[in-house]
Amino acid sequence: MNVASITEMWDRLTGTQPDPSRWLIGATALLALAAVLVRGVWHVTRNAVTIAHEGGHGLLALLTGRRLEGIRLHSDTSGLTVSRGRPRGPGMVLTAAAGYTAPPLLGLAGAALLAAGHITALLWGATALLLVMLVMIRNAYGALTVVITGALFLLVSWLTKAQVQAAFAYLVVWFLLVGGARPVFELQSTRRRERSGTSDADQLARLTHTPAALWLLLFYAVAICSLIGGARWLLLQ
Template identity: 75%
Template structure:
């Protein structure tokens, strides 16, 4: 009986779920836009983008052979990822470049899964990533936010109907795609106001001798192209 149950779960994860109606895809996109545009809501919802941002730094640090020391998430929606290794070179460059691109690229990957009908796989995959990230969190607020996010994905995947799962998955992917666009614009505004030169583009400029503005432009290209590509996949255009 237990083996049958495990097989059923595995079939759900790797199986294909029916495509939702177009109006649900559009409605979840509008809902996600409403969580990104108003400043009052963005101050809260930006925490989810910060999780993806810092998770991107951490994942690429590990993939490039660096030693991940820990991740901190703060209530002001800022974060910090600390890794050890060679202070220069491709590994450090890729790690520094991963933060601002991670939410959008995760959204693009999620859109690809949804376009292929793998809604359950997306929910379980996101849960697994959050559990893995939790191991490296080094402050109480960070633990709280990652646990709440992981619990939301897990509960939706286990306790709700396929319709609710689809709505939740599409809303999350839309939010990553739309929410990934806003931080580079916010950073551009801070730089124009003479903000501190300790951002990811400034660090990349010191590592590569390519101006920070070029790196900021690169972030804009990645996030906007991901939004257009992911949106087309989900809308079936």
């Protein structure tokens, strides 16, 4: 790869793209809403939220100095991230809290990029994050899911026109913003029905000696505030 090619790639990454039409922004919002609310569709699309959820656990584990052992994604859309380190303390708390907060916060960050016109940066950044996550996947289904998702981002960013890239980017961000809230509702429902004590909220309650309901409230707050803030960026640009 010569200097001219590198310069061109850098210009594409750091440059801005034209804002899409209002109808495209609205249409992608409705599609994302359908992908979250329609039960049969959600069973498939929830895999993307699980990737973000477990990726959040893994990222905070690394940032807080824990040793990330691996990530597993399962066909029932559940996941598991294993890290080693102190069983208590701020690092463990932040790692446990990162799962349910990661999807909406990623959506909020994506909305900020789109509001600034950085569609290409969003697509390439997501591809890079998925590639890094792939290294830590420890089961075949998880690897397949991440490879397919990453390939989709890569193909859209390299082989499609600007309008298609914009539609895909807005759909992804809307989905993270809306889809980041539904797992919190599901968590509350599951805890009320099963009371297994194994959820992230229950783990955080034991780590911090606080009620699990307090952590549920935090998850709700992050999801709702991210949705409101992200929607304002996307709709009022």
